[in-house]
Amino acid sequence: xxxxxxxxVGSGLSALIAAYSLCKHKKVMxxxxxxxxxxxxxxxxxxxxxxxSEDDHWLHHLRDTIEAGSSHCNEFIxxxxxxxGPLFIKQLMDRGMSFDxxxxxELMLGQEGAHRKRRILHAGGDATGREFMHFLQQLIVQDxxxxxxxxxxxxxxxxxxxxxxxSRDQKGRVLPFYAQHVILATGGCGHLYxxxxxxxxxxxxxxxxxxxxxxxxxxxEFIQFHPTLLHSHHRSGGLVSEAVRGEGAILVNERNEAxxxxxxxxxxxAPRDVVARFIFERxxxxxxxxxxxxxxxxxxxxxxTITSLCEKAHVDLKTKRIPVVPGAHFLMGGIKVNEHGxxxxxxxxxxxxxxxxxxxxxxRLASNSLLECIVFGQLVAETILNKQEHVKxxxxxxxxERHATDSVYLPSKFAVRHQMMTxxxxxxxxxxxxxxxxxxEESLAHASTSLLGYTNEQLNLINxxxxxxxxxxxxxxxxxxxxxxxxxxxPFQHNEQWGQKRIMKQLREKEQHQFNSVxxx
Numbered sequence: 001x002x003x004x005x006x007x008x009v010g011s012g013l014s015a016l017i018a019a020y021s022l023c024k025h026k027k028v029m030x031x032x033x034x035x036x037x038x039x040x041x042x043x044x045x046x047x048x049x050x051x052x053s054e055d056d057h058w059l060h061h062l063r064d065t066i067e068a069g070s071s072h073c074n075e076f077i078x079x080x081x082x083x084x085g086p087l088f089i090k091q092l093m094d095r096g097m098s099f100d101x102x103x104x105x106e107l108m109l110g111q112e113g114a115h116r117k118r119r120i121l122h123a124g125g126d127a128t129g130r131e132f133m134h135f136l137q138q139l140i141v142q143d144x145x146x147x148x149x150x151x152x153x154x155x156x157x158x159x160x161x162x163x164x165x166x167s168r169d170q171k172g173r174v175l176p177f178y179a180q181h182v183i184l185a186t187g188g189c190g191h192l193y194x195x196x197x198x199x200x201x202x203x204x205x206x207x208x209x210x211x212x213x214x215x216x217x218x219x220x221e222f223i224q225f226h227p228t229l230l231h232s233h234h235r236s237g238g239l240v241s242e243a244v245r246g247e248g249a250i251l252v253n254e255r256n257e258a259x260x261x262x263x264x265x266x267x268x269x270a271p272r273d274v275v276a277r278f279i280f281e282r283x284x285x286x287x288x289x290x291x292x293x294x295x296x297x298x299x300x301x302x303x304x305t306i307t308s309l310c311e312k313a314h315v316d317l318k319t320k321r322i323p324v325v326p327g328a329h330f331l332m333g334g335i336k337v338n339e340h341g342x343x344x345x346x347x348x349x350x351x352x353x354x355x356x357x358x359x360x361x362x363x364r365l366a367s368n369s370l371l372e373c374i375v376f377g378q379l380v381a382e383t384i385l386n387k388q389e390h391v392k393x394x395x396x397x398x399x400x401e402r403h404a405t406d407s408v409y410l411p412s413k414f415a416v417r418h419q420m421m422t423x424x425x426x427x428x429x430x431x432x433x434x435x436x437x438x439x440x441e442e443s444l445a446h447a448s449t450s451l452l453g454y455t456n457e458q459l460n461l462i463n464x465x466x467x468x469x470x471x472x473x474x475x476x477x478x479x480x481x482x483x484x485x486x487x488x489x490x491p492f493q494h495n496e497q498w499g500q501k502r503i504m505k506q507l508r509e510k511e512q513h514q515f516n517s518v519x520x521x
Contacts, residue, residue: 003178003393004029004145006384007165009152009206010185012039013129013370014352016136017377018183023143025385031150031167031177033186033201037133040187040199040353041373044129045241045305046112047099047122048374049367050085053109056117058082065368068114068271069361070483070493072222077339077359080379085371088378089121097135099123111246112366113269120367126241126305129370150175151456152205155182155213155348156396162213162348163393168456178393181347181384184210185377188331188353189223189467194421195327197226197239203460204467206354210335211466216344219333220467221475221485222362225426226329227251227275228291228322230306232313236327240291240306242366244322245269247302248295251279251324253287273363273484276326280426283325290321326426330369332360332484333474341380347391351380362483408446410461416468424472429489433476440469 005026008015010033019028032038051061061082066073093099099121100108110120123131149170156164156176164178186206190198211217228244228251230237245251245268251259263278264270279289293299299317300307310317334356341349341357352373359372411419423436444465451459478485482493 002176003164005179006181006183007031007177007179008183008185009165010039010187010352010354011036011146012041012185012187012352012373013044013132013136014041014373014377015183015185016133016140017374018185018351018381019144020136020140021378021381022384023140028144029177029179030144030146031152031165032146032148033151033205035148036137036146038199038201039133040190040197040202041129041370042133043197043199043239044132044370045126045239045303046243046367047110047120047128048089048132048370049112049115049119049365050089050121050371051082051117051119052086052089052107052121053117053119056119058086060117061085061119064115064117065359065365066361068363068365068483070273070363071361072219072358072482073361074358077357078361080339081359081368081371081375084375084379088374092135092374095139097123097132100125110243111269112242113245113275114266114271114365115269120243120246122243124304125301126243126303130305132370151459152186152209153451153459154209155345157213157345158394158396161346161391163391165209168459170456172455174452176396178395180391180393181349181387183341183380184335184348184350184354185352186354188334189464189471190328190330192417192420192464192468192471193328193425194417195229195236195325197229197236197327197329203464205460205463206350207334207470208463208466210343210348210350210354211470213345213348215348216336217334217470218336218356219358219362219474220331220471221478222332222360222483223328223471224272224330224332224364224484225276225280225326227272227279227326228324229327230309230313230315231323231325232315236325237313237315238306238309239329240309240322240324241303242269242272244291244293244296244303244306249291249293249322251275252290252292252321253282256292259289271363272329272366273486277426277486279324280326288323289325290323292321293317294320328425330360330364332356332362332364339376339379340383341376342383349380349384351376362485408458409443410447410458410465411443413461413464416461416464420468420471424468424475427486427488428475429487430476433472436472437469437476440465440472444469
């Protein structure tokens with residue numbers, strides 16, 4: 001019987017942070033769908049947002065987080081994120097993680113959309129995620145067993161508790177793995193959409209398996225569309241970080257008109273939902289939108305990853321224009337968790353993009369995603385280490401079923417992604433959402449209730465259809481526009497204020513005066 005103390009499904013930043021904090025005390029196994037380097041974390045360019053400069057404070061960071069979240073953040077958890085962030089970042093720096101610095105030795109701080117301060121730490125220019133992942137992989141290499149190319153199919157639930165997972169290798173062999181604790185760190189669902197910044201493994205598998213197990217999922221309608229993906233030959237060629245606009249790039253049309261003038265006080269650095277929706281609307285009118293990088297000195301040195309993407313897409317940077325398109329970037333919703341990463345199923349945890357603690361509200365603040373992985377990856381590990389009770393696990397026999405799955409009709413991935421982009425994308429309506437739900441339900445109706453007989457590819461499609469339907473149902477139920485969720489038939493959110501009074505109530509009395517000062521009151 002394959003049994004360990006902790007199974008972590010996924011190999012991104014939140015998984016590695018949790019694994020590192022656990023592995024000196026527990027036997028930890030990581031199961032990952034692709035190779036260990038396949039994750040959205042590796043692709044993260046901008047950096048990690050943290051209030052560490054002398055003219056910044058976590059209260060500033062909290063305000064920006066909640067404003068971007070459109071009055072939908074869990075303020076208690078958002079406060080925990082911005083307060084603990086500097087502490088955990090300093091701990092990682094003490095262990096050897098390095099960030100880009102000026103010649104004077106001071107940390108280089110970037111600025112991104114909806115941040116009122118320069119607070120974005122970055123490493124390797126625009127390769128922060130890759131640098132973080134390499135650093136952590138080296139820390140855990142001797143202590144954590146990582147098994148690649150394992151498609152986790154479902155959770156094993158016994159007496160209401162999660163005791164393991166059912167996985168399949170590349171040959172389709174079914175393998176049960178057992179553990180005292182299971183952490184889902186499978187990332188988001190960006191590859192449900194035609195245009196996305198996400199890794200190809202981000203197809204919502206963790207959401208689907210949690211749903212089938214009976215865990216609560218929330219806020220799935222809130223999918224952030226990044227305004228600037230590289231757009232070449234009708235395809236998205238990767239992310240063009242918001243840090244590019246933070247360093248002075250502006251969005252222009254073919255006539256070199258700055259399109260964000262007069263749209264929002266922060267112009268090109270407005271919240272992502274505002275910028276993405278406006279670019280989408282201009283493109284619907286037949287315009288091509290580009291980033292003008294004329295004012296950025298030494299672009300190739302500051303943004304080597306983006307430079308490489310442009311070269312691969314045959315985009316000539318000598319023109320000082322990078323064609324862009326909005327695309328699916330980040331899921332604010334997910335598996336419902338508390339501040340400890342605990343789901344509604346005992347001994348099942350979720351962390352990172354697959355989880356929803358309410359920290360991002362309706363729209364994530366730029367570069368808060370890596371910070372979320374670091375803070376809550378650490379907190380979920382601490383929660384597990386503090387649990388003393390041990391569950392006796394009885395193994396369950398699994399075997400691959402043999403039935404004619406070839407005769408089952410499932411749409412292609414291309415069709416699913418096109419339907420999601422068209423009917424549940426940047427702008428939604430009741431009619432388009434109902435149409436999508438009907439189509440996906442029709443496809444799922446032909447699938448067997450048992451998933452053991454399907455190929456890995458078919459299982460992936462079933463997960464995509466399942467999560468796509470749930471996203472559309474959530475978007476249909478929210479009859480308002482809020483943050484990243486925009487309904488053209490309900491264009492206004494009910495509460496235009498961002499929850500200032502509620503934050504005031506949750507801050508301790510001794511912090512009130514400082515908060516009033518930050519807010520300019």
